[in-house]
Amino acid sequence: MSSLFNDYQPGKFFDEVFSAPGAARSHYEALLSNVGSLTPGDYSSLQKAVDAAFLKMGVTFTVYGDDQGTERIxxxxxxxxxxxxxxxxxxxxxxxxxxxxxxxxxxxxxxxxxxxxxxxxxxxxxxxxxxxxxxxxxxxxxxxxxxxxxxxxxxxxxxxxxxxxxxxxxxxxxxxxxxENRHAMKRAFPGLLQSLPVRPxxxxxxxxxxxxxxxxxxxxxxxxxxxxxxxxxxxxxxxxxxxxxxxxxxxxxxxxxxxxxxxxxxxxxxxxxxxxxxxxxxxxxxxxxxxxxxxxxxxxxxxxxxxxxxxxxxxxxxxxxxxxxxxxxxxxxxxxxxxxxxxPILPNVKTYLGIKKKECAYILDNLEKLVVKAVNESGGYGMLMGPSASKKERSDFADRIKANPRNYIAQPVLQLSRHPVFVDDHFEGRHIxxxxxxxxxxxxxxxxxxxxxxxxxxxxxxxxxxxxxxxxxxxxxxxxxxxxxxxxxxxx
Amino acid sequence: MNYRITHRTTYAYSAQVAVSHHAARLRPRDTDTQRCLEFGLSFDPEPDLLTEHVDSFGNQVSCFSVQKLHKHFEVVSRSYVSITAVLQPDPLQTPAWEDVAAKFRDPVSVDLLDPCQFVFGSPLLVHEMPLRTFALPSFPKGRPVLAAAADLCRRINQEFVFDPKATTISTPLKEVLEKKRGVCQDFAHLAIASLRAMGLPARYISGYLRTHPPAGKPRLQGVDASHAWASCFVPGFGWVDFDPTNNCFTALDHITVAIGRDFSDVSPVRGIITGGGKHSVMVGVDVEPVET
Amino acid sequence: MLSRVADSIYWMARYVERAENLSRLLLSTQDLLLDAGAEGLDEEQFWRPILATTGDEEAYTAVHKKIKGRDVAAFVALRPENPNSILNSIRAARENARTVRDQISDDVWECLNGLRLFVESNEGRSTFRNQNAAFYERVLRRSYQFQGIADSTTPRGEVWHFLRLGTCIERADQMSRLIDTCSAISMDMPPHPQSRPLRWAALLRSCSAWHAFQAEHSKLDPKKIIEYLLLDETFPRSVACCVVELHQTLQCLCGVGSLHHMPAPVRRAGRLRSDLAYTTVDEVLAFGLHEYIDALQTRLNDIGEAIFQTFVLYADLTPLKDDGPLESTPTQPLGAYHVHSDEDAQIQQQQ
Structure with missing residues (x-):
């Protein structure tokens, strides 16, 4: 096992790469043996090169609510x-x-x-x-x-x-x-992409x-x-x-x-x-x-x-x-x-509808366990993460739900799967x-x-x-x- | 009662317009109590393109485009309409408002699919708490739905001042509610939003109102205007129109042109121009009663 | 090609050229000041012409009471409130490039994007503060780089033609403004008679014409200099040379047809080209240098307007009247990005 992943902890979540600490899933083996052999320094300079290329190419999005209309990668x-x-x-x-x-x-x-x-x-x-x-x-x-x-x-x-x-x-x-991501990968790991049967x-x-x-x-x-x-x-x-x-x-x-x-x-x-x-x-x-x-x-x-x-x-x-x-x-x-x-081949996440009286009552009673979403918002706006929200945030949201129940739904908090992500000089698990x-x-x-x-x-x-x-x-x-x-x- | 109606909309531009597109809802509807016997549009200059379709609320929409340089544009609709007396249910005999609202909470029966689309918020009328607060006094427990609507109608008429200077087409309802001033469109919107806030279906009607000249004076031409009112759904009977501006149920004086969720669904003439600088618009309506 | 795209390419090129000219102007003025020595010199007399060239005197005096070298340079270079500053020109060039990224090569884009990142960065600001010559040099180099990359990566189609139109017309315009700064004050500047040629040398330097001029003329004769910068068809920054290319490019764009049915831009550019070709510098001076340049600028503007009307504005709806002054038809901002076009950004009106 390579050094870059030695200390990696999959944690109690479903980890895409490791089924247990140190035990990689078979479809990741080739990748790990390649990436793992890099030093943290090599890896982070590769990462920096890609970031610089993105900025230079203007692979950006604009952040709203910012006077400058700032573009970020x-x-x-x-x-x-x-x-x-x-x-x-x-x-x-x-x-x-x-x-x-x-x-x-x-x-x-x-x-x-x-x-x-x-x-x-x-x-x-x-x-x-x-x-x-x-x-x-x-x-x-x-x-x-x-x-x-x-x-x-x-x-x-x-x-x-x-x-x-x-x-x-x-x-x-x-x-x-x-x-663009694929393009960047081709530049960063040309050999790897060639040796693995990756679909284009x-x-x-x-x-x-x-x-x-x-x-x-x-x-x-x-x-x-x-x-x-x-x-x-x-x-x-x-x-x-x-x-x-x-x-x-x-x-x-x-x-x-x-x-x-x-x-x-x-x-x-x-x-x-x-x-x-x-x-x-x-x-x-x-x-x-x-x-x-x-x-x-x-x-x-x-x-x-x-x-x-x-x-x-x-x-x-x-x-x-x-x-x-x-x-x-x-x-x-x-x-x-x-x-x-x-x-259905792919199931839905269990969803409670504000418009249904009983389900609405359930939502209001269980706010601290649920993710509440406004029905027409996207991009992570208009959302309440029940477990991590403050009491005030929850009660504010409860008022909004009561005022317009049709506009809200709630779902149980899913423990999304995680994947190793490079942070500073090592890998940590992040939800994806x-x-x-x-x-x-x-x-x-x-x-x-x-x-x-x-x-x-x-x-x-x-x-x-x-x-x-x-x-x-x-x-x-x-x-x-x-x-x-x-x-x-x-x-x- | 028969009417001959002329509706003239004139645009003047300070500079040449390259292209203008318009969508008009001007043809009076055929309803249980109303027949449109004649209808025609005339234009100046003639549009290069004229098409018609019926929208999902049953209104006839005429779309026309002028594609040559022009500095003014006029569209005139002329219609001849016959109205018979409206059969009105006795408000006190209608079902309690809570029972009506319950019919529009899940599950809703299939034959209420049409009124069901008028229960929810619409482009100009989003649900807001203050509206429910405003509506509540008209809806004591068990009051028959039409009696509640009539009371709402009376309250709007008494508590609000008709003031054409107070609002514009884009004034939000909240402001109307604060100022207690507005025009027929605002009052109709207010009535509709209040009914919907109570979970009841309500729709917006645009049309014309016959004006009665002062006794002994001749009728003046072109002084009439477009009018707007609201409609409330009574299960077992159907839609009943009422006019909050004049505190009455509609009768022989109201001529229905278009129906929708709010003004945005029925605006009589809507247009977009390219070029043109500043523009002004003049609207003249003439509702002439014809004795039969 | 989309009309708006054509307009954006045209303006992208114009703004790059503008930034380049401003940088060179500031750089040469600064050099002039150094050469002339600071003693007894009225700073204002040196720097006022710069504001006159860019037409920003009023905007400047709204912010500053006195004309000081440092303030003028900062105002022209980096002041965000000054719509004509180098900073804003580069921003505008880059915004226009952004709207036409699918039309220009990645290298052209990266060059402009890099320039914008520089002038907006702390590095850019501190370079300007500590050693403004280095800042101007950087902008100049990038602009040359832009021209070079564009030249070697752009297919010779419409994109190229609109690029050249923008570059040529802006260059001609800037050059005429530059000459104009000497029309009023040239003879009584600077106070020491022996340093008089310095002013003219600075004029030549501010348009990179010093060596080229020297190679042909031994003496710094003001008349010769004016002739060279205005009427010479061989020097790439002279007005005449720009107008020749402008005319040729417009012919390429419109196709060569009967001489009597030339589209307005070709006709106007062609007429200006022959006027310049058959005018002598003595005639210009007899007419009055300032007056001549005034008329020249009007004609350059008319060509720009005709380009807009023909290629960008909806041509078949508002046909140009054959000749005669242009009717001021109401125009929607159909085309390029400009620094202050927000107020009239309404394309359509509601009724």
Whole structure:
């Protein structure tokens, strides 16, 4: 056993690398023998080189609530997280099942609402979701798909079991970090990546473009695809730009687009050019001031009308936020049963709904044991970590819940799995989650791996970048004996 | 009772406008007691594009765009509407408000799916504690739901001052509640938010109100205005409209144009322009009763 | 290419060029002061022209009562409140680069990002405090590096053309301002007659023309210097040389068509180019140097405006009237990032 990991303590949590102190899981052995042989000094200079490269390249995000609009790098920990093939297959199947059900659900509630009239899920939960868009009922969307790009957050509990923590069906971010992380790893450990059967992720740009092109209006053979960004002050601007570059398509702002005859055009130096597919990274509310928020300066007036008529396609579609609602999340297993007649492969975390009287009472009585979340917040905002919160914080939150119970849900505190992270000159365990990216075009595809997010603060369970989180590269391995599988997969 | 209605919206811009997009909800609805017999829109300049669709609340939406340089724009809707007497349930005979609210807590029956979408917060009306506090006195235990709504209506009418200068379209309800001043839109919003704060469905109606000239004076043209009121759901009967601005249930004088969760769902003419500098808008409504 | 992208590239290049010119101006003024010796010199007379060049006299006097070398230098270099400072020019260049990162090479981006990190860092500030010449040198080097990297990594397509447009027009503009600083005060500066050539030497140095000029002319004749910096087509920073490239680049962008149907930017640049080619320095001086430069700047602005109207503004909606003064059509900030464009950042209006 190598020196770098000699003193590493997996603790009482599920550790991704060590099943017991000094006992590495088999899929980590090759990595450990390589990384472990480095001295702490070598390792930390590698880490510093990568950090410097990220800053220089501007691989940054913007922190809100800071006057300067400070850009920071998203901290990156060099030691990769590894997922063996068999484990991944189950995750992949679960994700495909989930996005399929979510899309059937969205298509249903924006058309016949059969799931509501059949009483399979409580309608008041769905209709009260603030991202539900009644304005959009009855509109036919290309191929009936609403969520084309989904980022689903997965966690593992103290037994190593995978759970879905939340679905991000609006504008999931982070894919660029997944790609940049891999890029950095290739530079830091070229030999290692070559010797291990790590599945590549850099096809994401091509896959994304194919997914988007699939949506093009009928008869358009060579569609013009663009990425629509709110602009450089958006926290994820780096990503918007990065993905546009990966796909080889223009990145546009609302002011670059103009409507003529219900079609969308971009202003170019040579005149107007029609746009067929828009990967929009602007929320529904800001997309079209003629339909949604009037004060939006980011959107394109009239674009919804064009979408309604099928002259332009939007990814993701309008109103997908209803599936992100954390109370609606609780219904996903029921959707899977209702639409697919299957058992969910990836279970949900047990969720208590504020809108249900009994469950609300339970939440209020057990605040110190639960994580309470506002149903429409993300990025770690609007959250109460019951066990670590002060008495005052808890009672403040109780008031908020009582005032608007629909707006809150609660879940038991999961002891997320941990992974060794390099701190100063040694490794310590930190909690992690996983956000894989799912694309739904002519079929559903899952990028092998995704973004592993790390709660860098000791003991913290919050992995969001805005709350002191970092990330790791995620390696999904082919099975040692699955060269055959690899070649068939490639052929497919 | 029949009406001939003209609704004229005129925009003037200080500089040329390159493109303008508008979405209008101007066609009076067909309801149990109201028929829209004729309807037409006219424009100046003519739009390059005109399309129509029905939104999810059943309102007809006309979208039009002017794509040539212009310095003013006018849209005029003309409609001919026939209204028959409204059958009103006796407020005291309606079910107790708690029973109605209970029907909209889980589980909700399937035939209440439509009113159910009007129980929750909406774009302009988010749930807030002060509203419940305001509403409570009108909802003593066991009071029939329509009687409670009528009381709410009376209180808004008596406690609030009609003052067009006090608020704008974007004034939040909290401020209206503090100032005790506002216009019909604010009062309708207040009534709706109060009902919803008690767990009851309520919706927003935009339309026109016939004005009666002072005795002996001729009716003046173009002095009428768009109006707004609220609607409360009574199980077993349906929606009952009431007008907090005038403290009454609606009758032959109210003409319904559009229905939604709040003003943002039904704004009569909404527009976005590119270029144009400063702009001004003038609205003229004329509601002419036609004896039949 | 997207109109906004074109505009951002154009302004990115302009702001880099602006930062470079400001640095060189400050550096040469400082040298001049050293050469001239401090005795009996009115500091104000040395530094006022700098503020005149950048057009910031008013903004400066709003902050400082007296014109002092140290204050002027700090104001022009690092003052965040001064929209035209070196700091803000670099920020603006970098913000524009950020919006078009997908269009420029990573090396160009890293160069600009590195420059911004430097001027905003403590290191940058302390370099400026302790040894401001080193600070200016650093900005100059980076700007040269930017030009070099851009030159060797940018495909000769639209990106390149808009880069060159921005560089040339800004350079011509800065040069004309620089010459203008000598138009009013040149003959009575400095007080010692024997040091008079110093002022002219400083002018040449502040545009890196010292050696080039010396190679062709033996004497520091003010007339020759003006001719060289204004009308010579061989020296890369002279106004005429910039306008020639401007005209050629615009022809590339618009395609060469019938001479009678030239788009406004080509026509305007072409006309200015031939005016400069067929004008003598005596004519300029007879007309009045300051007046001539005033007119020249107006024409450069008109070219810039025509570029904006043709390539950035929605061309087919607001066609340019053939010739005649431009109608001031209301324009939304469609294009690039500028330091103080916040107030009118409204693209759309609600009604």
């Amino acid at each position: 998203f901290p990156f920990d060099l030691m990769p997280r590894i997922i063996p093939q068999r484990e991944w297959e189950r995750v992949e199947a679960g994700l495909i099942q989930r996005i399929t059900a979510l899309n059937l659900f969205l298509n249903d509630i924006y058309h016949g609402q059969k799931i509501l009239t059949d009483k399979a899920v409580p309608e008041e939960l769905v209709l009260s979701a603030s991202h539900y868009r009644p304005e959009f009922k009855g509109v036919k969307v290309p191929h009936g798909i609403y969520i084309h790009i989904c980022g689903t957050d997965l966690v593992r509990d103290d037994k190593g079991e995978y759970f879905v923590l939340e679905d991000n069906g609006r504008c999931p971010s982070g894919a660029s970090y997944m790609l 992720v850099d096809t994401y740009g091509t896959m994304l473009r194919e997914t988007l092109e699939h949506l093009a209006p009928k008869g358009v053979l060579d569609p013009t695809v663009v990425v629509l960004t709110p602009g450089i002050y958006n926290s994820a601007y780096f990503e918007h730009c990065y993905l546009a570059k990966q796909m080889g398509v223009p990145i546009v702002e609302g002011r670059d687009l103009i409507m003529r005859n219900d079609r969308v055009f971009m202003r170019t130096t040579k005149g107007l050019e029609q746009v067929h597919v828009i990967y929009r990274r602007i929320d529904d509310d800001f997309l079209d001031p003629l339909v949604f928020r009037k004060d939006s300066l980011l959107g394109v007036p009239g674009i919804i009308n064009s979408y309604r008529k099928g002259h332009v396609a939007l990814a993701n579609s309008i109103g997908t936020g209803v599936a992100d609602d954390k109370a609606v999340y609780a219904l996903v297993p029921k959707m899977i049963e209702y639409y697919l007649d299957q058992e 989650d996983l956000r894989p990216y799912v694309l739904y075009g002519d079929r559903v595809r899952v990028v092998p791996g995704g973004l592993t997010r790390v709660a860098l603060r000791k003991g913290s369970l919050v992995v969001n970048s805005s709350q002191g989180g970092g990330s790791k590269d995620t390696w999904v391995l082919w099975d040692e004996c699955s060269d055959k599988a690899a070649s068939t997969q490639l052929a497919a």
